[in-house]
Amino acid sequence: MTAPRIRLLLQLAATLAILAWLPGNLAKLTAMLLVWMIGFGRISRRELILMIIVNAVFVTMNIGALRAGAFQFSRPDALGMPAYEFAMWGFYALHTLRMLGGEVPRGKHWLTLVMAVVFAVPFCTVGDGRILTILSGSVLVAVLALFHDPMDFAYAAYMIALGALVEHVGVWSGQWWYPGSPAGGVPWWFIPMWGGVGVFTRRLLLPFVANVADASIPT
Numbered sequence: 001m002t003a004p005r006i007r008l009l010l011q012l013a014a015t016l017a018i019l020a021w022l023p024g025n026l027a028k029l030t031a032m033l034l035v036w037m038i039g040f041g042r043i044s045r046r047e048l049i050l051m052i053i054v055n056a057v058f059v060t061m062n063i064g065a066l067r068a069g070a071f072q073f074s075r076p077d078a079l080g081m082p083a084y085e086f087a088m089w090g091f092y093a094l095h096t097l098r099m100l101g102g103e104v105p106r107g108k109h110w111l112t113l114v115m116a117v118v119f120a121v122p123f124c125t126v127g128d129g130r131i132l133t134i135l136s137g138s139v140l141v142a143v144l145a146l147f148h149d150p151m152d153f154a155y156a157a158y159m160i161a162l163g164a165l166v167e168h169v170g171v172w173s174g175q176w177w178y179p180g181s182p183a184g185g186v187p188w189w190f191i192p193m194w195g196g197v198g199v200f201t202r203r204l205l206l207p208f209v210a211n212v213a214d215a216s217i218p219t
Contacts, residue, residue: 008099011039015091016165020173025075025082032084036091040098046209051090054205058089064124070132073176082175092166093201096159097209102151104210105203112203115143119196129180129187136192143199155198163194 014035022028037043043051059081065071066080077083122135144152164186170176171185178187 005099007039008095011035012095012162012165014039016169019084019166019175020169025077025084028082029084029087032087032091040094043094044209047094050205050208051087051094053090054093055087055090059086061120061124068125069127069179070123070129071176071178074174092159092162092197093205096155096162096198096201097206100151100155100158100202102154102202102206104207105147105149105151107147107203109204109207112147112200115139115146116200116204119143119200123193127179129178129182129189133187133189133192136189136196140192140196140199143196147199147203152199152202155202156195157198159194159198159201160191163190163197 015032018028018031018035022031040047059079062081062085063079066073073080073082073085075082078086119136119139122132122139126132126135140156144156167186167190168184171178178185180187182188
């Protein structure tokens with residue numbers, strides 16, 4: 001494993017430790033930003049823009065999910081969310097891109113965008129965990145039927161593993177909770193959610209940050 005990837009894994013471990021044990025949402029956010037700066041090193045303007053856009057998209061999705069009753073944060077600061085949540089998804093996306101890299105996928109970006117919207121709708125509107133698992137799982141199967149390069153599966157698998165860590169650390173440390181007392185505290189729909197985000201991270205976000213000259217980012 002290369003030194004940059006080891007640094008990214010340490011960055012992730014530190015982020016999870018802060019999430020679980022550092023008291024205070026603003027303190028968590030401040031410490032996370034510092035850890036992310038150290039772990040990422042230089043962040044390009046495109047990467048910064050990407051993080052801002054991803055955060056805005058997921059804040060909007062979270063608002064819909066919170067209103068639908070899909071989950072709740074234990075100690076919210078604004079809009080039903082703790083301060084650190086307004087920055088988390090941008091970190092997840094850039095962390096995954098830096099970790100996996102790879103060539104920019106080919107295909108029709110408009111179709112990818114349409115599928116991303118279809119994929120997001122259940123998470124903003126459905127509160128029942130069983131129904132959400134079925135709907136989101138079905139959409140993910142359709143997405144992987146359309147986009148099935150080996151790296152699509154790699155991105156999906158990595159983000160599912162990342163999501164398993166984040167979700168269980170967050171629930172077990174009391175940062176958020178899901179209704180219905182699912183086994184282990186985390187509902188099964190986290191798998192298609194994080195897996196789908198992984199596919200769309202590669203299909204939509206990688207082209208935005210990739211080196212224009214060689215149509216790839218380092219692995």
